[in-house]
Amino acid sequence: xxxxxxxxxxxxxxxxxxxxxxxSYEDSTFDYFPWYRLFPGESPALLIAIRPVSNxxxxxxxxxxxxxxxxxLSLHITDSQPGDSATYFCAASDDYxxxxxxxxxxxxxxxx
Amino acid sequence: xxxxxQSPRSKVAVTGGKVTLSCHQTNNHDYMYWxxxxxxxxxxxxxxxxxxxxxxxxxIPDGYKASRxxxxxxSLILELASLSQTAVYFCASSDAGNQDTQYFGPGTxxxxx
Numbered sequence: 001x002x003x004x005x006x007x008x009x010x011x012x013x014x015x016x017x018x019x020x021x022x023x024s025y026e027d028s029t030f031d032y033f034p035w036y037r038l039f040p041g042e043s044p045a046l047l048i049a050i051r052p053v054s055n056x057x058x059x060x061x062x063x064x065x066x067x068x069x070x071x072x073l074s075l076h077i078t079d080s081q082p083g084d085s086a087t088y089f090c091a092a093s094d095d096y097x098x099x100x101x102x103x104x105x106x107x108x109x110x111x112x
Numbered sequence: 113x114x115x116x117x118q119s120p121r122s123k124v125a126v127t128g129g130k131v132t133l134s135c136h137q138t139n140n141h142d143y144m145y146w147x148x149x150x151x152x153x154x155x156x157x158x159x160x161x162x163x164x165x166x167x168x169x170x171x172i173p174d175g176y177k178a179s180r181x182x183x184x185x186x187s188l189i190l191e192l193a194s195l196s197q198t199a200v201y202f203c204a205s206s207d208a209g210n211q212d213t214q215y216f217g218p219g220t221x222x223x224x225x
Contacts (some may be wrong), residue, residue: 006154034213043116043216044155044202089154099145099157099170100214 003027006090006103013110019077021106023090026071030092034100035064035075038087047088048075080110115139116217118203124223131190133220135203143206144186145170145214146178148199155202161186193224 007022023033034049050057050064050073057064061080066073077084087107091100116137125131137144145160157170159178167178175197177189190197200221204214 043218044204045216046213049213091155098143098162098168099147099160100155101157101171102147102155104154 003101004090004092004103006106008106009104010107011109013080013108015080015082015110015112017080019080019084019108019110021075021077021088021090021108022072023074023103024070024072025092027092027094027101028071029094030101032093033064033066033073034091035062036089036091036102038089038105040086044089077108080108082110082112084108085110116203116205116215118201118217118220120220121218122221122223124225125190125193126225127193127195129193131193131197131222131224133188133190133201133203133222135186135188135217136184137186137203137205137215137217138184139205139207139215140183141205141207141215142183143208143212144180145204145206146176146186146188147202147204148172148197149202149219150199158188158201195224198222198224 013019035047036044037047038044048059055066061078063076087105089105090103146158147155161167161180179187200219203217206212206214
């Protein structure tokens with residue numbers, strides 16, 4: 001059973017639009033939610049992260065919205081650029097397990 | 113300068129053969145991890161280590177062994193490689209455990225024939 005679910009699997013937006021990536025989780029003990037970005041041929045890299053004490057985290061054009069009650073979060077990429085084209089992974093962890101539990105990823109394509 | 117390096121970057125192995133993937137970090141991090149990436153499965157944790165000479169099982173450890181001979185080095189060993197182990201393998205390190213930023217290596221693309 002997938003502990004962290006992401007949707008959609010792939011997403012295409014035009015340059016300047018807002019891309020919305022969704023993530024949900026099962027385990028109520030998860031208390032740290034990072035998003036990693038993977039460009040083809042490169043390494044996953046931390047993009048932005050949130051803890052449940054907040055319901056919003058913003059970093060430039062990237063914003064996480066978090067709903068603890070519904071166990072859902074979303075990543076918004078505003079003013080999308082072709083350079084944002086990549087696979088975005090939602091992940092989760094808690095104090096008890098080591099390592100991160102990743103979702104399957106959302107492949108984002110931004111066309112000029 | 114890359115802080116997490118992996119070798120080899122790609123490898124073709126035969127079914128039943130032994131494969132060793134190596135990872136080296138210069139971050140001075142205590143925690144190191146091995147993940148595999150497959151289409152349709154995202155990234156899944158195989159083994160991790162929080163101190164030299166000790167390793168722990170992750171979510172999918174079957175068919176894999178790990179070795180942490182020093183703080184800087186973490187190896188993943190496939191004693192009897194199988195077709196299902198064809199994947200991209202990523203090593204990562206972090207300073208303070210699962211809620212700290214993980215720094216990933218460039219990945220090793222393994223093809224088992």
